[in-house]
Amino acid sequence: MKYIMLSYMLEESSPVHIGLQEPQIIPNAQISKGGGYNSYIINVENHSGTHVDAPGHFLEGGKIISEYKPDELVFNNPLILEVPKKQNELIKLEEVSNLNLEGINCIFFRTGFGKYREKDSETYLTSNPGIESELVYWLRKNYPEIKCIGIDCISMSSYQKPEEGKKAHLNAFMKNEELGEPLLLVEDMDLEIDEKLDSVETVFIIPWQIKGIDSAPCVVMAKINR
Ligand SMILES: [Zn+2]
Structure with missing residues (x-):
């Protein structure tokens, strides 16, 4: 048994959504400069780096991330799904609808787009794949045990398809009698792992x-x- 990270380390150079302030990690007291100890000031927008979106991101009065209990943040039956995608492509309902997801409580979509993050951040930020809004709705309706989805892209929204992306977020978060609990969305995940996905x-x-x-x-x- 071992543990690995599926999140990136936050750096000043981390790619962030277009329009967000870049992360600042500023040395404050520094021993090398004659200080008695080391410390840093960290100035970061909350949607920077690997981050988790909660309903309050899109819904006024929606549940916010600080209201989630530890029990709601541990997933004992996750699925990492291989869904190779090219620039600006969406993950579609038909790619998932014939899978048996019984018992799964969390799905991470591995599009392979993580490979652009370091070498071509422009492409990573502006040509990213996304997730079809209909798929999000379908997951909530048919598999209420699924409480979280994640992706190895800067956002669930394809940058080139903002309307569809907004719908996907709303379908994850909105209150609707047909649907169970809202989803959490993890964006900018590191899914470029060497381990077998089913391990x-x-x-x-x-x-x-x-x-x-x-x-x-x-x-x-x-x-x-x-
Ligand atoms: Zn976000």
Whole structure:
């Protein structure tokens, strides 16, 4: 048994959504400059790096990430699904609708787009694949045990298809009698792992513990069964 990260380390150079402030990690007191200790000031928008979106991101009064209990952030039956995608392509309902997802409580979509993150951040940010809104609705309606989905792209929304992306977010978060609990959405995940996808046994999503914010940067740790 071992543990791996499915989240990226946050750096000043981390690619962030177009329009967001870039992360600042500023040395404050520094021993090398004659200080008595080391410390840093960290200035980061909450949708930077690997982060988890909660309903309050799109819905006024929606549940916010700081209201989630630890029990709601541990997933004992995750599925990492291989769905190779080219630039601007959407993950479609028909790719998932014939799978048996009984018992699964969390799905991470591996599009392979993570390979652009370092080498071509422009492509990573502006040509990313996304998820079809209809698929999100279908998952909530048919598999209420699924409480979280994630993706190895900067967003669930394809940058080139913002309307469809907004719908996908709303379908994840909205209150609707036909649907169960809203979903959490983990974006900018590191799914470029060497381990076999089905060896991922348990996933822990650990958002920064900051009161009152809609969503938060997070650590995603996975327990690997080998
Ligand atoms: Zn976000």
